[in-house]
Amino acid sequence: MSEQLERGLETLRGEIDNKVKAFFSSCVRCGICAEACLFYTETSDPRYTPIYKTEPLRKLWENEYSFWGKLKSALGMSQAMTEADLADWEELVYDGCSMCGRCSMVCPVGVDISGIIFKVKHGLSQAGFSPEGLVGATQRAVDIGSPMGITLTTVQAMIKHVEADTGLKVPMDVEGADYMALLSSNEIALYPEYLESLVKIFDHAGVSWTLSSDAFEATNAGLQLGDKSIAGQLVQRVVDGAEKLKVKNVISPECGHAYTALRWEGPNFIGKAYPFRVVHILELLDELKAEGRLKTSGQESERLTFHDPCSIVRRGGINAQPRNLLGAISGNFVEMADHGNMNWCCGGGGGVSSNERAHELKLTAFNKKKSQIEATGAEALVTACSNCRTTLEEGVESNEMEIEVLGLTEMIAAHLEERPAS
Amino acid sequence: MIQYLIDGPLWYFSLAVFFIGVVWQLIAVVFTGNKADLSVPRDSAASGAIKTFFSRFVPHREIAPAIMLPVVAGYMFHLGLFALLFFAAPHVVFLEENLLGFGWTPMPHWAFIVAAQFAFFGLIVLWLRRLVNPVSRLISTLDDHIAAILTFVVMLTGCFALLEGSTGLRLLHRFTVELWLIYFPFSALMHTFTFVPSRMLTGAWFGRRGVDA
Numbered sequence: 121m122s123e124q125l126e127r128g129l130e131t132l133r134g135e136i137d138n139k140v141k142a143f144f145s146s147c148v149r150c151g152i153c154a155e156a157c158l159f160y161t162e163t164s165d166p167r168y169t170p171i172y173k174t175e176p177l178r179k180l181w182e183n184e185y186s187f188w189g190k191l192k193s194a195l196g197m198s199q200a201m202t203e204a205d206l207a208d209w210e211e212l213v214y215d216g217c218s219m220c221g222r223c224s225m226v227c228p229v230g231v232d233i234s235g236i237i238f239k240v241k242h243g244l245s246q247a248g249f250s251p252e253g254l255v256g257a258t259q260r261a262v263d264i265g266s267p268m269g270i271t272l273t274t275v276q277a278m279i280k281h282v283e284a285d286t287g288l289k290v291p292m293d294v295e296g297a298d299y300m301a302l303l304s305s306n307e308i309a310l311y312p313e314y315l316e317s318l319v320k321i322f323d324h325a326g327v328s329w330t331l332s333s334d335a336f337e338a339t340n341a342g343l344q345l346g347d348k349s350i351a352g353q354l355v356q357r358v359v360d361g362a363e364k365l366k367v368k369n370v371i372s373p374e375c376g377h378a379y380t381a382l383r384w385e386g387p388n389f390i391g392k393a394y395p396f397r398v399v400h401i402l403e404l405l406d407e408l409k410a411e412g413r414l415k416t417s418g419q420e421s422e423r424l425t426f427h428d429p430c431s432i433v434r435r436g437g438i439n440a441q442p443r444n445l446l447g448a449i450s451g452n453f454v455e456m457a458d459h460g461n462m463n464w465c466c467g468g469g470g471g472v473s474s475n476e477r478a479h480e481l482k483l484t485a486f487n488k489k490k491s492q493i494e495a496t497g498a499e500a501l502v503t504a505c506s507n508c509r510t511t512l513e514e515g516v517e518s519n520e521m522e523i524e525v526l527g528l529t530e531m532i533a534a535h536l537e538e539r540p541a542s
Numbered sequence: 543m544i545q546y547l548i549d550g551p552l553w554y555f556s557l558a559v560f561f562i563g564v565v566w567q568l569i570a571v572v573f574t575g576n577k578a579d580l581s582v583p584r585d586s587a588a589s590g591a592i593k594t595f596f597s598r599f600v601p602h603r604e605i606a607p608a609i610m611l612p613v614v615a616g617y618m619f620h621l622g623l624f625a626l627l628f629f630a631a632p633h634v635v636f637l638e639e640n641l642l643g644f645g646w647t648p649m650p651h652w653a654f655i656v657a658a659q660f661a662f663f664g665l666i667v668l669w670l671r672r673l674v675n676p677v678s679r680l681i682s683t684l685d686d687h688i689a690a691i692l693t694f695v696v697m698l699t700g701c702f703a704l705l706e707g708s709t710g711l712r713l714l715h716r717f718t719v720e721l722w723l724i725y726f727p728f729s730a731l732m733h734t735f736t737f738v739p740s741r742m743l744t745g746a747w748f749g750r751r752g753v754d755a
Binding site: 136137138139141142143145146147148149150151152154155156160166167169171172185186187188224225226227228229230231232235383384385386387388391392393394397433434435436437439457458461462 | 563567570571572573574575576577579580581582584585594595598601602603604605608609612613616672675676677678679680681682683685686727728730732733736737739740741742743744745747751752753754755
């Protein structure tokens with residue numbers, strides 16, 4: 121057995137906790153989870169059945185923890201796991217799963233299938249079975265600070281443009297600020313309007329905030345790869361940045377997995393609770409609105425619909441906030457048939473969009489979202505995750521759909537109530 | 543000799559394996575470590591656990607049409623089997639005389655027939671689906687098939703045993719029940735008990751994140 125395989129198997133062993141035991145001993149292989157997975161519904165390939173993607177860990181559990189596995193082992197009849205047992209699952213887990221967690225919502229015996237798939241990813245990443253694109257992005261995140269290779273210099277250049285366009289100062293490294301904002305690589309490279317919107321909204325609401333030159337990047341390629349050690353390193357950068365500036369809150373940007381990494385998994389990755397609060401930008405905007413500090417005027421007349429980013433709603437609990445915000449600025453908002461906790465993924469989550477190999481499969485999976493969008497008759501599609509946004513824009517372009525894709529924060533910024541001239 | 547074995551030692555042995563096995567498996571689930579979650583909860587894990595335990599009895603509206611067959615067949619099988627197990631007249635008498643020392647009103651014969659039809663129909667449909675549906679066929683294990691066949695044989699011999707007067711058929715049913723009890727703790731049949739912690743652990747996870755699951 122190669123050293124790498126042993127490391128992968130040892131990692132998988134370390135993932136077997138009471139949940140895994142409860143899940144595998146209660147799964148009756150009914151296959152209901154397949155109907156919740158867009159990679160199955162759009163391809164009809166049974167290999168994309170969510171519970172099938174957990175097979176490497178199930179096999180290990182059966183071999184080493186079940187009665188029959190132990191008996192076989194005692195009788196010398198046990199079959200050791202091989203590299204093929206892991207290699208064959210690389211494509212299923214990394215290309216054919218966006219970690220959207222819809223399967224975990226429908227399992228009749230309550231198996232958190234998505235949670236187990238993350239554990240499988242951890243084992244595969246340690247055994248060296250991960251897609252090159254994602255490994256490269258992770259390496260850039262560790263070495264340079266961003267999966268897209270974005271440096272502080274790039275951010276500083278963007279800040280100059282934003283300051284010129286808004287006439288407002290972007291606070292950098294302000295010690296003792298209430299909030300430290302983070303950005304995702306996509307928001308720096310593709311959607312500078314996000315930072316511009318933050319500047320306008322925070323100025324309007326009188327929020328004390330800052331960016332950090334040490335910790336401006338929120339995304340976490342380690343989480344997408346399933347490598348908990350790297351995920352912890354990337355979270356630690358943010359924690360160090362926030363502690364250095366002594367901020368009370370850290371704002372997760374419009375990025376689903378960044379929110380999961382920071383808000384929910386981060387403390388577990390680094391092994392300690394934070395001395396600050398992590399708040400998603402939508403939560404903060406909703407709070408500011410409720411406090412009367414964020415006032416909007418006017419309403420969009422075009423028909424809008426909202427794409428729920430899975431990591432924010434289903435795996436993150438932010439469901440009402442985007443609807444409260446959209447309700448304030450749209451008079452013609454329509455929900456997709458399956459929305460909120462049971463939304464369908466765009467197909468690009470869980471690192472799929474960073475994995476060039478998965479491109480065609482991602483576009484096939486997008487057909488589910490396409491039919492959902494078309495059924496609404498919407499003229500604009502709003503979302504709150506830059507990764508979803510790029511995937512949606514790609515899907516819209518590839519399918520020659522006539523619909524605009526917008527970020528919710530920038531829409532709020534576009535509707536800020538004018539302050540009376542002093 | 544065979545009657546003595548089936549009604550005596552094998553019966554007690556199978557009961558012991560069943561009870562000890564089930565408790566051992568549940569202890570393995572409950573007492574295996576689980577790292578504490580250090581993130582600040584948004585909502586209550588306990589209420590999430592309870593909510594999800596109950597909510598998973600009913601499929602989500604969004605997915606219900608696609609899974610109607612296994613859900614309906616599943617309910618027919620489980621409800622039918624539960625009714626047969628605890629309310630069939632011979633079982634009530636048996637439990638009173640051999641295990642509990644008290645009994646309850648058994649279901650009437652017509653209800654027995656309905657329950658048996660539900661249980662057989664549900665089990666056969668679920669098993670055929672396991673063999674025919676590409677997804678179920680791919681993910682099913684040998685254990686799933688053994689568990690289904692064993693349960694079917696127990697139900698079938700149970701019907702045969704209704705022909706009272708035939709000790710052979712009664713013994714055959716009891717023998718298959720004993721095999722079923724011995725197999726139970728080490729098989730997919732354990733979901734009868736482990737679905738409870740499974741649902742609750744997942745519900746707690748979702749609950750602390752404020753997700754209604």
